[in-house]
Amino acid sequence: MNETALLRPAWTPLTIALMVIGFVVFWPLGLVMLAYIIWGDRLNMSRGEWKRSAERAFGSCKRNMRQAAEPMASTGNAAFDEWRRSEMERIEAERRKLDEMRAEFDRYTDELRxxxxREEFDRFMRERNNGNSGGTSQD
Structure with missing residues (x-):
């Protein structure tokens, strides 16, 4: 089955229109679209690889924002502070669990891909070999 993307890095009417609109609305968007048209075919990473790359680039920012958002000061009510601390620990454990599940799903989709x-390549090789075995070899 041959699949084609609606927005691919090529000079298509859609990409040209998006580039022009990008320049009209906000010129850096037009530049980004132009760069995508010219060099987009070199960006052939899978979705999981993009996520891991973004996590490496912005992971420390997320962690710092999360730590900055945590209130450090005590409210003066020991029971409330204890409850808040236990809830924050529970939420953090749930976040770690969700991150692990996301990573597991990414590995699963990579294996499926x-x-x-592999199946498409094997099919190609079978068809190629079947076509060559029936005729004369060409040198």
Whole structure:
């Protein structure tokens, strides 16, 4: 099955229109679209690789923002402070669990993609070999 993307890095009417609109609305958007049209085919990373790359680039920012958002000062009510601390620990444990599940799902989708690619390659090789075995070899 041949799949084509609606927005691919090529000089199509859609990408040209988006580039022009980008320049009209806010010129850096037009530049980004122009760069995508010219160099977008070199950005052939999978979705999981993009997520991991973004996590490496912005992970420390997220952690710092989360720590800055935590209130450090005591309210003066020991029971409330204890409850708040236990809830924050519970939420953090749930966040870690969700991060692990996301990573597991990314690994799963990567394995599915690899299996599909392997199947398509094997099918290609079978068809190629079947086509060459029936005729004369060309040198």
């Amino acid at each position: 690899k299996a599909r690619d």
